[in-house]
Amino acid sequence: MTQQLYQQTIELRGHIVDSLILPQLMDGIMDLGGNYEVEEFELGRNKTEPSYCRMRIIATTDRILMDALLVAQRLGAVILSDADAKFEPVPRDGVFPLDFYATTNLQTHIRINGVWLPVDKTEMDCGIIYDAEKGTAECIPMTKVKKGDLLAVGHSGIRLEVLERERQREIFGFMNSAVSSEKPKELAISGLVEEIKHVKARGGKILLVGGPAIAHTGSAKYVSRLIEMGFVDVLFAGNALGVHDIETALYGTSLGVSLSSGLNAEHGHQHHLKAINTIRYYGSIAQAVEQGVLKSGIMYTCTKHNIPFVLCGSIRDDGPLPEVITDVLVAQDVMREHLEGVEITLMVSTMLHSIAVGNLLPARVRLVCVDINPTVVTKLADRGSNQALGIVTDVESFLGELYRQLSGNNGN
Known part of the structure; x- marks a missing residue:
């Protein structure tokens, strides 16, 4: 009997080689028990040109795939799908939905109706609240949410900007x-x-x-x-x-x-x-x-x-x-x-x-x-x-x- 496999395609752009982002991602996937296949890779030809990698993550369980996607997102990968970010209403004051997305301190974007929207007030260990009327999203601490607020859940439609090693010599x-x-x-x-x-x-x-x-x-x-x-x-x-x-x-x-x-x-x-x-x-x-x-x-x-x-x-x-x-x-x-x-x-x-x-x-x-x-x-x-x-x-x-x-x- 063939074992069921769970798969998702991601892509990475930028100085992903010299910043060690790509090897970190590969190691992270394998450490979780997953695997990967590189479908496309373009190496930047000079110091300023970015590289590109499209990779398929393969896992034997949905949990391994979700954990691998979390690692990928925190390294700046974009999950390739047509899905927008998903939201669920806050069940009661001061409580996130159980499958809430936990933020990092990296600049974050969410996909709404096919458009990437920046998330304001960047802060780690928060949730992402979306105001459909204003068309805005921002990080919010758990203690601040109110019943009925829309909060991002899962991993779909979320993209992070990773701090890459600068090509020029930094001042310190x-x-x-x-x-x-x-x-x-x-x-x-x-x-x-x-x-x-x-x-x-x-x-x-x-x-x-x-x-x-x-x-x-x-x-x-x-x-x-x-x-x-x-x-x-x-x-x-x-x-x-x-x-x-x-x-x-x-x-x-x-x-x-x-x-x-x-x-x-x-x-x-x-x-x-x-x-x-x-x-x-x-x-x-x-x-x-x-x-x-x-x-x-x-x-x-x-x-x-x-x-x-x-x-x-x-x-x-x-x-x-x-x-x-x-x-x-x-x-x-x-x-x-x-x-x-x-x-x-x-x-x-x-x-x-x-x-x-x-x-x-x-x-x-x-x-x-x-x-x-x-x-x-x-x-x-x-x-x-x-x-x-x-x-x-x-x-x-x-x-x-x-x-x-x-x-x-x-x-x-």
Whole structure:
């Protein structure tokens, strides 16, 4: 008896060979237990000409075929069929249909009446909602859907744009290789500086995602100077960075340790609580600045220069500061509101916050993750932020060198 086979034809276009997209697809299909037949292949004849491949995926079960098609789509393949995208109504508020299509951070298109429609608000781990009346589609988190909304299901009529390796040498493209603590830091930062200057020259925005180590290491002064110079447009952080930055401004300590002597200050263990209480007493960071109580630091500089910041709370927080958003879903929405125009995101010494923000960003946004621990960059990429580039170094060295190169100042 002949075994039933499940088949589907796909096609790939672009620099699919030198970007290793084609071999990744072949390996992925075989790893799932499927097979493939190349029906047509045209190799680009020069550095700018794209290649083309039409391939038939063959599987012994429908499940293997569906999994293989998912791999193919996430590598930018188009399923060759006349089918438009399929939609089902949301069964109840906050619940996707069971066969919903889970989005990636890659630019996505859906096929409606034979026409490919771009999906707005690109974000991973969401669904695709379609508004037939407006003729628009966008990514939407699970918590935001309402009963009756039309949501994309299955794999038909969905196409992704994969980030291919650029043919020209990228400004800091050498950072794309494996994360290593042995890479030349000044060279990496020099490439980043050039990229930042290009982004700012064309009106793009720089987002800084910062951890409390910025305050603990005495590096807040560099962040303040970068804000003053116009190289930080948005700040995302937790309660801890805000608290210890303000503690430093008020008491010269961080976690009770003097930043001038490196010694524990007398009664220093109370300083972070006193800092929180002071801000709560005046009602807000902005009020403390206006009253002349808070006179320096990152939060002061953001306030004086009208730089928006989002402080997201956690279960570990003391206080927290009045500006801290303790509802994480609300914090997500507020962060989304500030992502328009962001082209580079600097993630500095904050693993969990970096992963959380990475989940909100489309793949076109450059992610530069700076941490003394190389596994942080790996974890960020494992969560889907494959565009993350890594600089393995301590926060003070990175921010100090970044400031010096951006300012042209060889001193402190």
